[in-house]
Amino acid sequence: MSATDAQTSSREYVFTTRWFELNAKNLWDRLIPQVNPRKILEIGSFEGASACYMIDKLGPNHALELHCVDNWEGGIEHQNRALDMSATEQRFHDNISRAIAASPNPVDLVIHKAYSDQALAKLLTEGKAGYFDFIYVDGSHQAPDVLYDAVVGFKLLRIGGTMAFDDYLWSDQQAKSKDPIRMPKPAIDAFVNLNLRKLQQLNAPSIQLYIQKIAD
Numbered sequence: 124m125s126a127t128d129a130q131t132s133s134r135e136y137v138f139t140t141r142w143f144e145l146n147a148k149n150l151w152d153r154l155i156p157q158v159n160p161r162k163i164l165e166i167g168s169f170e171g172a173s174a175c176y177m178i179d180k181l182g183p184n185h186a187l188e189l190h191c192v193d194n195w196e197g198g199i200e201h202q203n204r205a206l207d208m209s210a211t212e213q214r215f216h217d218n219i220s221r222a223i224a225a226s227p228n229p230v231d232l233v234i235h236k237a238y239s240d241q242a243l244a245k246l247l248t249e250g251k252a253g254y255f256d257f258i259y260v261d262g263s264h265q266a267p268d269v270l271y272d273a274v275v276g277f278k279l280l281r282i283g284g285t286m287a288f289d290d291y292l293w294s295d296q297q298a299k300s301k302d303p304i305r306m307p308k309p310a311i312d313a314f315v316n317l318n319l320r321k322l323q324q325l326n327a328p329s330i331q332l333y334i335q336k337i338a339d
């Protein structure tokens with residue numbers, strides 16, 4: 124176990140799912156130090172696993188401004204899983220407080236408890252076009268919502284910034300057959316295809332998808 128792993132586990136985070144660990148962590152161990160973002164927007168925070176990871180990884184390097192967007196209502200795909208989203212939200216606050224307390228550099232945390240369409244529109248009207256170094260799209264997994272998060276998120280991303288999409292290949296197991304409305308892939312594909320001249324797709328295994336903005 125590395126020194127960083129030991130410090131992280133001693134913080135006693137409480138996570139009830141392993142989504143981040145299984146989908147992202149291995150890739151992010153390489154990606155996040157390379158991107159080394161200071162201004163981060165996360166769409167979909169749940170109980171804070173990905174947000175705490177970024178604070179643990181980047182907090183030793185420099186100050187951070189981290190915006191977390193979540194309505195803490197769960198996605199449509201969570202509706203039959205009897206998730207207690209109030210408890211999830213409380214765990215987010217507990218976990219993120221631990222991460223911030225342990226960070227050597229200041230973390231300016233801005234929590235947007237809202238639907239992402241409202242929160243992202245507000246950030247744009249506040250003048251934050253081209254502001255963020257890294258945007259993680261992991262909120263609603265419904266194609267129309269993902270398309271909105273991608274398009275408006277891209278406006279908020281600076282040139283040279285990186286955007287990551289979780290669950291590129293996910294589909295709702297509750298649907299009898301694959302329903303293109305209830306999966307991120309058609310939305311991410313449409314976004315990438317229509318912005319081909321403004322981004323480059325980064326080389327990575329396809330459970331997540333990464334792009335870098337190269338033009339407005």
Ligand SMILES: C[S@@+](CC[C@H](N)C(=O)[O-])C[C@H]1O[C@@H](n2cnc3c(N)ncnc32)[C@H](O)[C@@H]1O
Nearest residue numbers: 143167169172173193194196197238239262263
């Ligand atoms: C997959 S979880 C995020 C996991 C988190 N990024 C991690 O790795 O630990 C998705 C989150 O998005 C939130 N969400 C779903 N639809 C949303 C929407 N339209 N606006 C804002 N948040 C939404 C849910 O409440 C849920 O907490």
